[in-house]
Amino acid sequence: MNRFPTGKLFRTGAGSDLVLTRTFRAPAEDVWASLTEPERTARWYGPWEGQAGPGRTIKVQLLFEEQKPWYEMRIEACEPPRRLELSARDEAGSWHLELLLAESDGATELRFVQHLDTEEGIGEIGPGWEYYLDMLVASRDGSPLPDFDDYYPSMKPYYEQLTATES
Numbered sequence: 079m080n081r082f083p084t085g086k087l088f089r090t091g092a093g094s095d096l097v098l099t100r101t102f103r104a105p106a107e108d109v110w111a112s113l114t115e116p117e118r119t120a121r122w123y124g125p126w127e128g129q130a131g132p133g134r135t136i137k138v139q140l141l142f143e144e145q146k147p148w149y150e151m152r153i154e155a156c157e158p159p160r161r162l163e164l165s166a167r168d169e170a171g172s173w174h175l176e177l178l179l180a181e182s183d184g185a186t187e188l189r190f191v192q193h194l195d196t197e198e199g200i201g202e203i204g205p206g207w208e209y210y211l212d213m214l215v216a217s218r219d220g221s222p223l224p225d226f227d228d229y230y231p232s233m234k235p236y237y238e239q240l241t242a243t244e245s
Contacts, residue, residue, distance in 0.1 A: 081212070081224070083233045085204045087197070087240040094194045096204060099187055100211050102218060106181040109188060110159030112218055113177055121217035123210055132156050142213065142226075170199070188214075197241045204237030205229040 088095045102109050112118045116125045120141060128136035132153055139148045155163035159179055166173040174193040179186055190211060192203065209229045216223050 081228045083208055083236040094197050096192045096194055098190045098207055098211055100215055101185055101187045103185050106159040106179045106186045109179055109186045112214060113162060122213035200241055201234040201238040205233040208233060
């Protein structure tokens with residue numbers, strides 16, 4: 079299947095923001111549930127466990143990665159059904175994510191933001207988030223789950239050129 083990259087890169091005073099969007103014909107509360115309820119996150123990313131809340135740490139299992147590893151993620155902010163901010167550290171570095179929902183005329187837009195300390199590795203990061211967000215779409219609309227091979231390495235050049243062209 080042909081997949082097309084959608085991410086944009088915005089430079090900020092603190093670094094760079096990689097931004098991807100998806101739109102759903104659903105109320106924000108329903109999309110929020112897909113982003114926050116463990117049995118629904120398991121359909122597209124992985125389940126999580128622990129006591130959720132701002133300032134707390136949960137454990138998330140990455141079901142669609144090799145070895146299905148568990149990672150700790152800190153909930154920086156949780157403002158249902160509009161904003162979820164998460165951070166994590168792993169061998170690849172630090173991850174600072176924001177998921178922002180805006181509802182209008184029966185549709186909800188998800189604005190997925192990764193706040194980047196460095197643009198290094200964006201050629202891998204961008205296709206990965208495209209894949210996961212399309213997994214979210216498929217988990218919600220019942221379409222077949224995408225294949226990561228449709229995203230990487232074909233999208234890598236698009237994301238790498240963002241570092242040279244965006245401002």
